[in-house]
Amino acid sequence: MTAPFSTLSEFRATLAAATGPDMASIAGAKERNGQLTKPPGALGRLEELAIWYAGWRDTDRPSIENPQVIIFAGNHGVCAQGVSAFPPEVTVQMVANFEHGGAAINQLSKAAGASLDVVALDLEAPTQDFTVTAAMTEDEVVQALSAGWAAVDPKADLLVTGEMGIGNTTSAAAVAAAVLGGDAADWTGRGTGVDDEGLARKTDVVARGLALHDTTDPLEALRCLGGRELAAMAGAIAAARHHRIPVILDGFICSAAAATLEMAVEGALDHTVAGHLSAEGAHERLLNAIDKKPILSLGLRLGEGSGGTLAINVLKSAIACHSDMATFAEAGVAAG
Template identity: 55%
Template sequence: MTAPATSPFDDIRRLITTMPGPDEAAVAAVRERDAQLTKPAGSLGRLEWLSEWLAAWQGKPRPSVDRPLVCVFAGSHGVAERGVSAYPSAVNRQMLENFSAGGAAINQICASLGLGFKVFDLAVDLPTGDIAAEAAMDEKACVATMAFGMEAIAGGTDLLAIGELGIGNTTVAAAIYAALYGGEAARWVGRGSGVDDAGLARKVAAVEGALACHRGHLEDPLEILRRLGGREIAAMAGAILAARLQRIPVILDGYVSTAAAAILHAIHPATIDHCIAGHLSAEGAHQEVLERLGKIPLLALGMRLGEGSGAALAMGIVKTAATVHRDMATFSQAGVSERLP
């Protein structure tokens, strides 16, 4: 009897079924200590929740952020040739060189907050297929890129922020959201790198063309990823999965990195429980996407840069939450009277 044919995506689906859940004992320990700290209960708001979130996914009753890492994945998109960006695809390589020279915004953010920074070149000189006319990747290439993203965090970290670089990738992200959630293409398309009205119309047309080209093949989230996505989005999805398996909490950046999380959420919502939204991007329908994912952003600064910039800024807040919880004195240590009964 012939064995049933297997798909490279089957390995990803099996992996998702093995992921660990939150460590409830660690969360309970954080809450117990928090009740003893020199402050009114709940007075630090979401900082208190962040300590619980770190504990749940690090599996540590005393969570810490000692090795924070920002990973940026860079890809190139065939759809960029349709004039969907205010910048040419040559910027991908030029910005990689700028990262290496320490000249980008993300370099300054990481330096000021004491964050590790890595950038990964996902063949930026070789664009993926134009999604309005063909699949971005075949299944094997998509899975291999996800595997690359999984390996990218192998050096060790206790808090991961993911970001991206890729001219045309807000168009790609919009196509993913339209495929996942439906509605008119224009609902999901924003101005990205700052396109004018004509450029915005080209973006909408490209997303409409992509949905029409791949109609009938968009029921499976992983098929959406490989047909409409890009290498950086596939790699970020892999990094999110690897982080979960290694008990590393994840901070998502903006519109494009959230697309990687949305793919995983569509497979199974609990897949991204270890992720938080670093910020609310000014791009596209990011607010609606975050609401669908059940994520409340930490920051809303009107940013739409990418590069992991919003996630890195949020990482500073998460580091602070961990430090406050760890180092703040208890009522007994400080000799401060506790709340009256």
């Protein structure tokens, strides 16, 4: 589907025009939840997740039949600063691995019954080094936002966005610091496993990027400090809102991309939940800033949409209980 914007200003307007959840469906789901054969609140957060999901699918008895996982890949000019333990060539190699079914996300998507799409974004042309100039021009960031928007299947009923891009934890740390405040050290972590010297170098790179650019506008922060895959994830999350598709956010990088939407237009992430808390140190801080409570906490730091995809089965279980359990009346059980 062609994106309904061609500038950052138009993208912001698209975010602002998005509709909210269907309150009648939420009310109906809450009523149904109160009639199911269980003590009130006995399924804990599963009940909350089911009601949230129902509101975005416009029915009080939803199902999940067509979840979609999209992995966006991009390369980063800031890698020239030595911020990663791996060379940029790994991005291309991992995209090939995704396409041939050999990565963790392939197995996790299969286990969740989700389709998997891989979108490589101009890998031969990395973004600019954000310590020298803006990572992307406005045209380039809009193209990436549009690619993310177009990758979403309007028939999907759940979306997970993941990423691949050597150097993108540095980019995500810079974006998070720009839109959420704090120092570079608050947001910069070890990513793919850099040593202490590498961490100090990353932190310095993030600090220099923050000092160079005026990122008062969250979407400008995405342009100046982000990467094509971060922008594409933001575009896909926005498209999902347009299509009323609930979203499970992945880890630190996905959450940083998503934060630019929430800080640009309050409520832009109401159709999302956090799939997991990753082992990247600043992820918990980031989730707290965008008011998202993770479903899982398994010490993951892989990226690829792995944590969000793992959470699909939790959400499926929540919906199965909500929509398929008998009510007290149906089961002939006294409600007490």
